[in-house]
Amino acid sequence: MPERHGKADMIAVRGCMFPDDRCYDARKNVWLKSEDSNVVLLGATSFGVALASEFLAFIPKPIGTLVEADRAVGLLELAKTIVSVRTPIAGEIVAFNQAAVADPSIINADPYEDGWLVKLKVDNWGGAKRSLVSGSAIAPAFEEAMRLENFEGREE
């Protein structure tokens, strides 16, 4: 039986877990999940967490910022580098996770729920999500992303 995450099944790829109740962009290492018809949550994946090791700071762009697809919604500071968090779809930042700003360790601890990053208001979520991966496409997309990063697996 697959591991459960709330009502979702967890998909395991090289030790990283991906709940199947949302969409992903494996290249940008983010997940998106609709909150209502035109607001989506965006966050980091467990693969991103494994690559980062530890997030030291999360700096979102201001609320009200219009962000084009492939542009940054915020910044994550790691011990030795900076990583921009990029959205695969255009939208307006309508909220950011203040708890993650105050304590970025919750991104490491729970990237799929308490550690979400921003909320985006999008025009056409139904159309936009066709560019993302979901369901049975999740595992092969992240398998390829991990291969490109020479990521052998997450240590438990």
Add this chain to the structure above:
Amino acid sequence: MVKRLAVLLWATNPERPHLCATPFVHAAAAAAMDVDVEIYFTSQSVLLLARGVADHIYPGPTQRQSVYSFMQEALRHGAKFFACSMAMSEYGLSAENMIPEVAGVGGAAAFIGRCLDESWRTLTY
């Protein structure tokens, strides 16, 4: 949100390696937020652009990343490097003996132009 940042390196030079990481980390952070970042190397800072210099200096006694790798990080996020022509002349630098990542020549006029343009923010190190 301001979308452009010009960084002037003036006191940052190879003789003060402990000052040489921060400007590039800040530039990388701004560029990672989709800010257009230009870094102007003036005075002795231009020596960081000489071939074989920045990759042999380290910002701290336990630091494994060379100054050049911090510069690369800023470049990777999209920052552009400009060398002051007066400083190049003073220190005998030319395109032939500078690192290839230099985007062009940009000195006092270029940086002051950014300072006077309200669509830009500036930082000086």
